[in-house]
Amino acid sequence: MITIYDVAKKAGFSSTTVSKALNNYSDVSEKTKQQILRVAAEMGYLPNAHAQSLSTKKSWTIGVMFSEANEVGMKHPFFNGVIESFRKYVEREGYDLIFASRNLRNRDISYLEHFQYRAVDGIVVICSDSKDAQVREMINSTLPITVIDRMDPGCSVIHSDNVAGSSLAVHYLYSLGHTKIAHIAGDSKTDAGAARIRGYKDAMKQLHLPIPEEYLINGGLFSIKEGKHAMEQLLSLRDRPTAVFAAGDHMAIGAIEAVKEKGLSVPEDISIIGFDDIEMSSYITPKLTTIKQDTHLIGERAAKMLLNQITKKKKMIHSEVIPVELIIRDSCRTISKKEK
Template sequence: MGTIYDLAKKTGFSITTVSKALNNYKDVSDKTRAKILQAAAEMDYLPNAHAQSLSTKKSWAIGVMFSEANEVGMKHPFFNGIIESFRHATEEQGYDLIFASRNLRNRDMSYLEHFKHRAVDGIVVICSDRMDEQVQELMRSDIPIVVVDMDSANCSVVYSDNIEGARLAVNYLYELGHRKIAHIAGDETIDAGAARIKGYELAMQELDLPIRPGYLVNAGFFSVEEGKQAMERLLELDDQPTAVFVAGDQMAIGVIEAIHEHGLHVPNDISVIGYDDIEMIQYITPKLTTIRQDTDEIGEAAAELLLEQMTAKERLTERRVIPVRLVERASCAPVKQ
């Protein structure tokens, strides 16, 4: 295993050029970088991380914080998909991810203190809980940061177009002839939940449809069980809906289970449309029609915004709203006449 001096001698480039190529500086041509990386691979060259951080003033580490009211974290397929895309994009640029432990609270250390101790170059927050004081502290800090799944004017953010997604869902059901459309919502304290409620209400208003008593149900924090309980409440109504827009696919699984347990059929008796397009809903019966959030694009956009800030070594404020689209499967049908 050689040194950076050996690598410079082998390639014929200066130590500065070699260092820049290894650290992905933009002022090094692709041809030069490829030649240096090839030589590094042949020499089995591995830069010393501590020396590298001293010379570049960078730790080459990004802090990752999950903040969710239901503490599901990476177990939720939506968040898992985002962080996998983010990881791939940042690792390509030479960064490692450091995940903050939930046990920090027990050690009387905040996430901000932890990330400063680890000298991270930037932080990504996967957030559904805007009331989390630790998230607010991170957003007030001077460390480059991007927050995913929450809107804010105080830092760079990336989130799906939840209002438009809800409008797509309601309009799709309307086109199938449904007029009695209910919404099983995520909690309004969560940005995504509030935005999908707003989109539902806006679409119903645009279509001149009344939101009937009991048709807007708060199902909490997007779990299967909460979705099932919310659907039970709708099924108790004298004036039952013919279609239900559900704010999350996991909730929709519980919704379909409740409908079937009441001896009804999806979609012949009640149509159901979800939100997220997580992988498992392709394998339930019936396969779920849903609004697809592009986790790859969300993760890549978050990485791009954070890398831009870390390169500039300053906080930037930018909002990226990622489009959504309708995915038709088998859980919706024309209304019975």
């Protein structure tokens, strides 16, 4: 069996330095750490998890909670992409993930109690439900925590620039000649939904464009079905919009389906732009123009944010906003003055 002393001898460092490198101590340089990790991997060294926990006072586990009002969770491509990036980063640093089961809701135990019982070193919450009491309980605890997709002053949070993204969508449609721009909004009870509504309204005001009451329509919890239903309502209007900004790609896909069922065409009869840039967006017909969220960067930055708290053994309050990007495909077109 390969021991830490064998790794130290081959790597040319003391057993103390090797131990610190394997346990990710900050007083070992990155170059030294990588050299030791490479030698350990080549020798097939596997540290004893129990011994690691005793020596470092850490469990080397991170709790993961999805707070989704529509109970989609990891099924949604955005959240799936974020947690995959997060997982890859923390696993490289030696951590494992523990996912909270939804069955906990049917037992007399909270998510926080579950994670405390499992002795996790920190918690990441993937959240679109801003009213979730269990999320608030964890934020108020002493455990290191990072919350993704929520704006909260009480903990470390990371989210896309939803306001700027919505403004980008509206300005792009305006640049194509559109002035009748409707918004299929995400639920305003979610932070993302509320921020995207604000971005839409701000951009329309800046461009001196009116927002008829019926042009701002609730698309619910970002699903294809709800997007389709919202689009059907817009298509029934006497003065219907020439362009629609949907607060999520799933809703935009539902909207496109509604247009097709009406015997109309995207973008010939109506332009549609989404938000997310999920993989499906580039494969549907027409390919969806959208606002891209950088799921890889969000997951990686969230991991760094949480591990920094765990390493320093201190809960921190920090906020980071990740830029978004306009991805132009085929679902929007330029219109002439007489078409407005």
